[in-house]
Amino acid sequence: MIHWQNEQAPETPYIASIFNYYLSDNLEGYAAYDEFTLELAQKSPGFLGYESFKHEGRGSFISYWKDMDAVRNWAANPEHIKAKKLGMEKWYRYYHSLVAEVKSHRSNTL
Numbered sequence: 001m002i003h004w005q006n007e008q009a010p011e012t013p014y015i016a017s018i019f020n021y022y023l024s025d026n027l028e029g030y031a032a033y034d035e036f037t038l039e040l041a042q043k044s045p046g047f048l049g050y051e052s053f054k055h056e057g058r059g060s061f062i063s064y065w066k067d068m069d070a071v072r073n074w075a076a077n078p079e080h081i082k083a084k085k086l087g088m089e090k091w092y093r094y095y096h097s098l099v100a101e102v103k104s105h106r107s108n109t110l
Helices: 029-041 068-075 078-091
Strands: 014-021 047-055 060-067 094-101
Touching: 014 068, 029 047, 029 078, 060 068, 068 078, 078 094
Parallel strands: none
Antiparallel strands: 014 060, 014 094, 047 060
16 A cells, blocks of 8 residues: 555656565664655655565565656665665665656555
């Protein structure tokens, strides 16, 4: 389920930043920094929402942004840069990142 910043999906188009990963065995400090960077992202201009999944060491985090300028600003955030460096050094066994434009969005809730 997507956690939209304003409780509803924004108008398209918008940007999805997709981060898929396998966690390493060394997760010291990971949970706290993960929570910290999520809170920071939520305060960033152009942030629209997020969703995440974790299961047996594999995860996916998708953040949604107003436009590419917002994505670039978040990518340049010093704390986000530090988190990426720590992730590459110790928290992630493998990861890949994708950025895509969302041109259409449909959902259904019961």
